[in-house]
Amino acid sequence: MSANPTSLLSGLSATNIVTFITYGFFAVFMLYGQRIQFFIAETSVNRSLKRLSQMKDGAVRQTTDYFTSIGKVGSGIAERLPQFLEYVTIMPVSMDPSGLVSKLEHVTKTGEERVRAEVQLLLGTDDPVKISVASSLVEISSALNIIHKVVRHYYLSSKKTNSYISIFQLQMVLPQIMEQADALAKATSAFEHVQPIGDGVGPLLASRMINGAPTQKIAKDTVMAKTEYKGRSVYVLKAEGPMAYVGEPHSGIQRLVEDMGVSLNAIVMVDAAQRFEGERSGEIAQGVGAAIGGIGVEKFEIEAISTKHNIPIYAVLIKEGDVETLTVMKKELAEAVDKAILLVQKVIEERTKEGDTVLVAGIGNTLGIGQ
Numbered sequence: 001m002s003a004n005p006t007s008l009l010s011g012l013s014a015t016n017i018v019t020f021i022t023y024g025f026f027a028v029f030m031l032y033g034q035r036i037q038f039f040i041a042e043t044s045v046n047r048s049l050k051r052l053s054q055m056k057d058g059a060v061r062q063t064t065d066y067f068t069s070i071g072k073v074g075s076g077i078a079e080r081l082p083q084f085l086e087y088v089t090i091m092p093v094s095m096d097p098s099g100l101v102s103k104l105e106h107v108t109k110t111g112e113e114r115v116r117a118e119v120q121l122l123l124g125t126d127d128p129v130k131i132s133v134a135s136s137l138v139e140i141s142s143a144l145n146i147i148h149k150v151v152r153h154y155y156l157s158s159k160k161t162n163s164y165i166s167i168f169q170l171q172m173v174l175p176q177i178m179e180q181a182d183a184l185a186k187a188t189s190a191f192e193h194v195q196p197i198g199d200g201v202g203p204l205l206a207s208r209m210i211n212g213a214p215t216q217k218i219a220k221d222t223v224m225a226k227t228e229y230k231g232r233s234v235y236v237l238k239a240e241g242p243m244a245y246v247g248e249p250h251s252g253i254q255r256l257v258e259d260m261g262v263s264l265n266a267i268v269m270v271d272a273a274q275r276f277e278g279e280r281s282g283e284i285a286q287g288v289g290a291a292i293g294g295i296g297v298e299k300f301e302i303e304a305i306s307t308k309h310n311i312p313i314y315a316v317l318i319k320e321g322d323v324e325t326l327t328v329m330k331k332e333l334a335e336a337v338d339k340a341i342l343l344v345q346k347v348i349e350e351r352t353k354e355g356d357t358v359l360v361a362g363i364g365n366t367l368g369i370g371q
Contacts, residue, residue, distance in 0.1 A: 008351050018359045038046050038164050039173045045155050048174050050276060052151055055185040056144040062188045070123055070130055070253035080122060084138045085145040093191045111198070116138075129194060136191045136216035136367075140184050176306050179322055187326035196368040198324040198333055202270045203369045205337045205344070206238035206362025209314040215371045216319070218255055222247035223371055229345060231354030235262070241366035249292065256359065257309055265356035267302075268344050271363035272325055273317035282336035283319045284343060291315035292363050314347050 036193040044338045062079065067077040092103035113248060119134045120126070151170070158167040191198050192260055196204065213225040217240065224237045235256060239247030256262050290302040306313050318336050348358050 001358060003310070004221065009071045012054055020109070026161055030152075034164055037238070038162075038167060041167045042155075042159065045151075045167060045171055045174060046156075048364055049148070049151055049155055050291070051178070052144070052148040052181055055181055056141070056148045059141040059144050059185060061190050062192060063134075063141045066134060067122055070125065070134070077122060080118075081138075081141075084115070084118070085142050087111075087142065090266040096214070098300055098329045101297055101300045104295060108295065108297065114296045128243050132245055133191050133194060137188060140187055140191070144181060144184050147177060147184075147233045151196070172209055183323040183326045186323060190328045192365060194242060194244075194368045196329045197326055197365060198291065198320045198329050199272050199326065199365040200329060200367060200369050201272050201318045201320075201333055201337055201340070202362035202364035203238045203241060203325055203366035204235050204362070205270050205340055206331075206360065207241070207366075207369055208341060209236045209344070209360060209362075210238075210371060211299070219248045219251035221245040222253060223247060224256065225371070229358075232348055233357045234348070234364070235258070235264075235357070237359060238362040238369075238371070239364070239366040241369040241371060244365060244367040246294075246363070246365050247362060250298040250305070253302055253359065253361070254305055257311075259307055263357060264309070264359050265352050267306060267311055267313045267359045267361065268316065268347055269313060269363055270318070270340060270344065270359045271303075273319050275319040275321050275324075280332070281320050281324055281330060282332035282339075284336060284340055285319065286343060286347070287315045289313055289315055291317060312351070314351060316343050 005215060027120075043117040064077055064081055069083070092100065092107055094100055098241075115138060116131060116135055119138060120131050123134055125131070132145065151174070154166060154170050157163070169266040187197065209353060210225040210228065210229070213227050213236075215223040218237065221240050221243070222237065224235055225241045227234045229238060237249055237252050237256075239245045253267070257264060271291040271293070273285065273291070275283070289297045290306070292298050292302065302313070305311070318333065318340055321332055324330060324333065344360060348360075352358055
């Protein structure tokens, strides 16, 4: 006697069916849950990796187009640019920290000068603005290339070894990585059109405080002007614009104090600062200490000079996000510069007296910002 399927199904209640399906899903998840999670994470990372590849290719294409439109050696650009992307700077050994800062400065300067010389040769021009823009585009393309290669390496290694932990860790840090990559990708347009970027708030403040006063070159890619404010002599220092340079403020301060013999009573440094989530762009903070980024060479030198000559350093910080730092300067940041000037003037009034000498240093990339 054969069983009737219809009668068997009719004997099952809806509750029993749901229970059966639930236990079925539970069993599948217990047996294959980790593989399912790995597949989901892998798909997410692969999607981000493809986007990174598009960002890198787009930056390389824009850089190539810029060189081709300006350079005289147009036929060799496509072949030479990949060499730039693979260019590396090998940091000095740090087992013995004695003299490490000077070694770092030497290595980084050598790298910068080599790239600048290569770019100038390819462009076939002495125009400092075009050379600085092309150098910056190369650096952006190189940075995106490195990010793409590192993410791809860990992605392929995780797949090769079926490492669940590695792929999950990569998935967790990818949002921050993608935000930085997105900032770099968007920066190419601002640099190509020589438009001021968010990181230029410090130089913009310095330019407004110079207000047409005569300037002199005090260090590589760095200029200075002398003004007055309520009986104080005020030296204002910034990177030389409108090139895409950050200058060498530490060298400028050292020359001003030790070579020119100017006795400073205070240093006020203005720079962009990282905005935390929940804070508004353009918020201003103040404090003490050398407000400057980078790998630490400039910061170390400024701190050493100020300590040696007992010069207090005050900081004024304009907050902005990662994307805002490298893209065209927003209205909120430009307006914040006016407020920061008032704060700098307040610091000068409160921390110095008439007859004193103050240095105001506008730190940052001075792209599109003149003196």
